[in-house]
Amino acid sequence: MDKNKNIEYHFCQPWLDAYGHPLGSTIKLFKLTETNNLCKVYCQGFSKLNELPFSNKIKKYKLIKFQKNIHFTTLIFFFKHLFDLFKRKGKKLIKVFYIDSSPLLLISFTLLFSPILKFLKVSSVSTVLLAKPEKLANNLIFNFLIGIVKYSFVNIKFFSRTKFINDVYKKKFVKNKKYFQVLPMIELTQAKEFKYKNKSTNNLISFGLFGQLRNGKSIMELVNYFSIRPEYELIIAGKSFTNEIANIKNNIPENISLIDKFLSMEELHFYANKVDYHLLLYSFPWDIRMESGNYYLALQHMKPVISYEKGWIGNQVKKNLNGFTIEDFSEFKSLLNNSNIISINNNNYNNMRLNSKNFIKENYPHKIVGELLSKL
Numbered sequence: 001m002d003k004n005k006n007i008e009y010h011f012c013q014p015w016l017d018a019y020g021h022p023l024g025s026t027i028k029l030f031k032l033t034e035t036n037n038l039c040k041v042y043c044q045g046f047s048k049l050n051e052l053p054f055s056n057k058i059k060k061y062k063l064i065k066f067q068k069n070i071h072f073t074t075l076i077f078f079f080k081h082l083f084d085l086f087k088r089k090g091k092k093l094i095k096v097f098y099i100d101s102s103p104l105l106l107i108s109f110t111l112l113f114s115p116i117l118k119f120l121k122v123s124s125v126s127t128v129l130l131a132k133p134e135k136l137a138n139n140l141i142f143n144f145l146i147g148i149v150k151y152s153f154v155n156i157k158f159f160s161r162t163k164f165i166n167d168v169y170k171k172k173f174v175k176n177k178k179y180f181q182v183l184p185m186i187e188l189t190q191a192k193e194f195k196y197k198n199k200s201t202n203n204l205i206s207f208g209l210f211g212q213l214r215n216g217k218s219i220m221e222l223v224n225y226f227s228i229r230p231e232y233e234l235i236i237a238g239k240s241f242t243n244e245i246a247n248i249k250n251n252i253p254e255n256i257s258l259i260d261k262f263l264s265m266e267e268l269h270f271y272a273n274k275v276d277y278h279l280l281l282y283s284f285p286w287d288i289r290m291e292s293g294n295y296y297l298a299l300q301h302m303k304p305v306i307s308y309e310k311g312w313i314g315n316q317v318k319k320n321l322n323g324f325t326i327e328d329f330s331e332f333k334s335l336l337n338n339s340n341i342i343s344i345n346n347n348n349y350n351n352m353r354l355n356s357k358n359f360i361k362e363n364y365p366h367k368i369v370g371e372l373l374s375k376l
Helices: 022-033 070-087 103-112 114-119 133-137 140-151 163-172 174-179 219-226 243-248 265-274 293-300 311-320 329-337 347-363 366-375
Strands: 007-013 039-045 058-062 093-098 122-128 155-160 180-182 205-210 232-238 256-260 277-280 305-308 323-326
Touching: 007 022, 007 070, 022 039, 022 265, 022 366, 039 070, 058 070, 070 093, 070 103, 070 114, 103 114, 103 122, 103 140, 103 155, 114 122, 133 140, 133 163, 140 174, 155 163, 155 174, 163 174, 163 180, 174 180, 205 219, 205 265, 219 232, 219 243, 219 329, 232 265, 243 256, 265 293, 277 293, 293 305, 293 311, 293 347, 305 311, 311 323, 311 347, 323 329, 347 366
Parallel strands: 007 039, 007 093, 039 058, 093 122, 122 155, 155 180, 205 232, 205 277, 232 256, 277 305, 305 323
Antiparallel strands: none
16 A cells, blocks of 8 residues: 555545445445545435444535435535535545446536646546446447547546446447446455354245345245245345335235335344345346345355356356356256255355355455555
């Protein structure tokens, strides 16, 4: 970190109050960098600010909520942060990283105000591209802005969550591919030495599915299957974004638990630790090239994963040896029919948990933070 001692890093989250990942991603990034005094977190939000850790490294903008529109939040936040840069004293260079943003507005503002940002010692502005790459790559405004990024007085960089997606941008923007990079694993936090499971009294092998409950997570297939497999327990916890969940709430057997609500971080970790296996059976319309925060959640709790073999999640499971990959749902049924394989009392299960722990030990936090700061 010595070579970066004259650089200050501003991690910006203008969309903290939005539903989904913003709060979790911000907390995880803070935990990764909390021991580095050169890393500061800036948040615009209201209701969720109290859930952030108390720290003088977190600047909280208590503004009106625009959580349903990332364009409004980017606009407000950019100028609020710019005002703070004017007030700031010191000689350190600043690198700014937006965890969430409206990329079109952020690029436009950065280009327009790049002389001022340069004067304020901002050397780079980076953001994560969350939309499907085909959507942005075919956007005429985005194409125009990429074409004039080179005229900015500060560096502008774009991060993709996975190499799969980054390759799409590099192929589309061959002349400007240097601006596109893969984001390090900022969703990965340190493995916790949780007491093994908050086990329920029935002692059933348990499976869990967490986060947003929406199409593409095999929810209905899992409910239908576990309804006829009372020897297993299924826990589904998160906020529903599909009407199908509402239709099955009052008609599920005792071995299935459905918690339809936005989970606090504490609740999320409680349920993640309670199960034996995490189910990441993601399919269309889920973009299988995307990474999954729930995969990192399983790693953190050292719980094996069951996923489809194709895509980013499947590649990670096969590479890290922390779960099973299957071709389709019928293979999932075959897997659970073999009690010797799916057992939690054999060496294979223990090795998968150990592989999760070792992976995090080798990567957290030194490797992730070092890679992130070097790329900004």
